[in-house]
Amino acid sequence: MIVNAQDFITFLKKCQKESIGGFQQVIVPRRSSNPEEEKQYLFEIIRADSQPVLDAFRTIDPLRSLFYFSRENLIPVDKTKKRLIVGVKACDMAALQILDRALINDDFVDPMYQNWRELTTLISTDCTDISPSCHCTLVGGKPYNDQHYDLNLSKIGQTYLITVGSKKGEELLNLLKKEVTLAQPQGDDKEKVKKSRREIELRLNKQNRPYERPNQYENLRKADLENWIEDAKNCVGCGGCTNICSTCYCIIVNDETTGAEFVKVRSQDSCQLNGYARVAGGDTPRPKMYQRFRNRYLCKFDYMKSNFGAIGCTGCGRCTDVCAGEIEFRAVVQKNLQLPKGQE
Amino acid sequence: MVATNPYEVTSAEIFEIIDESPTIRTIRIKPAKPIPFKTGQFIELTVPNIGEGPFTPSSSHSIADKMDVTIMKTGFVTEYVHKTKVGDRVGVRGPYGTYYPIDEWKGKDILIMGGGVGMAPTRSLFLSLLDRIDNYNSITFLAGARTPNDMIYKQHIDGWRRIDKVNFLRSVDRVPDGEKWDEEVCLITKLLNKINIDPQGNPVVVCGPPIMMKFATFDLLKYGYEDSNIYLSMEKKMYCGIGHCRHCVIGKYYACKDGPVFTYDIIKNEENIWE
Structure with missing residues (x-):
């Protein structure tokens, strides 16, 4: 399905304001307010006047810090909230898979981390830009998610191609359909996504050529x-x-x-x-x-x-x-x- | 949502305190509910509002409703353990980690080496073995301390030495003026010269300060023990006890989850194991 980018942001703001879908927090990346860091992004809880930057590249703060806070109570456990986190990049998503293995394994489960994981819906987005330090392709990653997301958004002009990755994602898409008119993808939309992804990969490869190494x-x-x-x-x-x-x-x-x-x-x-x-x-x-x-x-x-x-x-x-x-x-x-x- | 929270603490009351040496004390605790463990495993002991630390019980694992923990005053939390009084409340979570496979040692000649406060975990092993002594051919305990005053569990020695199949040797590094000692004066590793055990196929357990563990291991290898039969109790900084904090990592192993009891063949190629 295709959603207009502005409509989608309006939907996110409504989710936060009216707790649509029971979400108590909608978290999005925004541009840093420091003028010297114009091309840096930070997660924030969406507000009526927010100007989210869902694409670009990863935020300054790692996604991990939204699931594993710098200080949390283990007993008695702290309260958690149902959340929607939007604009998750592939590097952070890959990191979450490692944390899952570390903190939710057959032997022991970190109670807070598990609670946050269960109560959070993740919408990932393809990177449309790279930072000078980005090097996912050097460690076998990609600048887009092909798994582990609930919904994935790929930018095509002023719209997003939506891909569903889980039941949570399907539920969210149904909510979105109630609020916003979605379109069917055009004939070459998927090709456009492939092309954009390839372009970013090429930029990453070029940027990291001086650091190539035997792995x-x-x-x-x-x-x-x-x-x-x-x-x-x-x-x-x-x-x-x-x-x-x-x-x-x-x-x-x-x-x-x-x-x-x-x-x-x-x-x-x-x-x-x-x-x-x-x-x-x-x-x-x-x-x-x-x-x-x-x-x-x-x-x-x-x-x-x-x-x-x-x-x-x-x-x-x-x-x-x-x-x-x-x-x-x-x-x-x-x-x-x-x-x-x-x-x- | 979470079936069991691994950080849940069982409250326990101190019902007796035994000062074993100027720096080592045994607290005897009664937990609000029994804490079954296997000898070699450790617990995280909480001193409320002070902190918690990993300790291996020093009592037999046949007893679950009471527990002895022998603790040396050597850091922040242990300082407070030494200020506790009978009736005080502490907390226990665990047990965690691996244990000595004593059920596999039937018919064996078992050697135990405990240095300093390393006698604490090995006392738990020793007492657990005594509970089933018919299963074993012999138990040899080599105990070491710096000075006679530092030697712990003195009050039990005579009783233990009277037990058939038990050989209990002790040494101190030196005897300061004014202290009395009529047993061996040497490094604990030298006691290996005083025993006669076939090292082939028999297990040996070592627990003590890192430097003692290191040289004991090397001497045991020379004596003929196989590295897969040398059991080491690696007690690194185990904050969480459940493999989540990574402080105790020894290469690819977690001392808390894959240990604390390791056989030497498993960890011999990892870095900094003795530090």
């Missing part, structure tokens, strides 16, 4: 330690890269019991901080910054691959954008995947 990630642990020491020189250990990463989910659990009922709270943590793995008594396996720096790369490309069957990088590039030391993530990965001499 034998098991070689990362063999990289020369001197490389890591050199690469970590500009790292100030702020933890920005992990805090903004679409797949990082490390937490600490604190007890905040004051009365009869036990209270447990989890807060975001970062493996880049010195105290991260320190045990009682003061021992830590990674006392040096370069060791923690290296650990982050090994976690993403080696450990997470073993744990979840997929590397923990979806190519969003946020870690490069946020880095106070201006460390280029892609360059570090590329350099350290080249085996030391004699080990090729």
Whole structure:
């Protein structure tokens, strides 16, 4: 089905205002209000005067932060809301699949994460632009979703081609049909979508050509330690890269019991901080910054691959954008995947 | 929506406190409902409004309605554990992780090495084995501490030594002036020279400070033990206990979920296992 872009935004605003479909929150990307970041986007709860930017590229804030907040109560669990999140990009969607495996597995389920996942409907959109740090194609991803969404929107001129991906998506489409007149796709609409997608992929390939590398990630642990020491020189250990990463989910659990009922709270943590793995008594396996720096790369490309069957990088590039030391993530990965001499 | 919340805490009351050494104390707790566990597994113990930490019970796993936890004063939470009084409330969640497969050890000569507060988890193992002692050929316990005053469970030693099939050897690293000791003075690993066990096919369990575990493992390999029969209790920083916080990751393994009990063959190729 085809929906007019403006009609769709009007529908989203109505959903928020009148709780259509029981949605208590409709979350969309908007342009950053900082004039120096004109081409940056942030998630916000839609308002009557919002000007959502559903396409473009991924937001500054990872989608993860809307499912796994920086601080949440585990017992008693915090309240959750039925939500509609629109404008989800493929890199963030891929990250969510990893988080699902980490936090909703056969052994244990994070109660808050599961609640948010169940109560949220996801509308993804194809990327129509790229940021200088975007590199999904370098890690086997694509700048559009072909699975895992409830609804997907692909821009064609001033309209969107809607694709249904789940029962939740079907229900939402039925709501949309009640509010807005939808059209049938024209003969070459699907071709137009393919063409736009291909164009973005080509732009990504071109942008990332200088960072191409052999993707034998098991070689990362063999990289020369001197490389890591050199690469970590500009790292100030702020933890920005992990805090903004679409797949990082490390937490600490604190007890905040004051009365009869036990209270447990989890807060975001970062493996880049010195105290991260320190045990009682003061021992830590990674006392040096370069060791923690290296650990982050090994976690993403080696450990997470073993744990979840997929590397923990979806190519969003946020870690490069946020880095106070201006460390280029892609360059570090590329350099350290080249085996030391004699080990090729 | 969620069947069970893994963070749910069972309230427990401290009914007895035993100060084992100047820095190590055993709290004996009675949980509001029984907490069945298998020896080697750990629990997350809450000191309300202070924090929680992972500890392996030091009592037999045959007992579920009461639990002993032996804790060294060495950090923020443990500092408060050492300030608790009889009647105080704590919280327990778990048990978590892997355990010693003692049902598979029928007819075996079992060696246990416990160093310092590492005697706590190994006491749980030892007591659990004693509950079914007919199943085993022999149990040898090598206990080590820095000084005689640091040696824990002193009040139980005579009783344990009287048990048929049990050989209990102890050593201290040094004897400071004014302390009395008439047993071995050496590193715990040297006690291996005092025993005579066929290492082939028999299990050995090691728990203690990382440096002791490291050298004990190397000496056990030299002694002839197979790496798949060396059981190590790897106690990393286990915040959540359920594989969600990633703090205890040892390469591709979670110390909390894939451990804390690992055989050496599994983790020997991972990095920083002794740190």
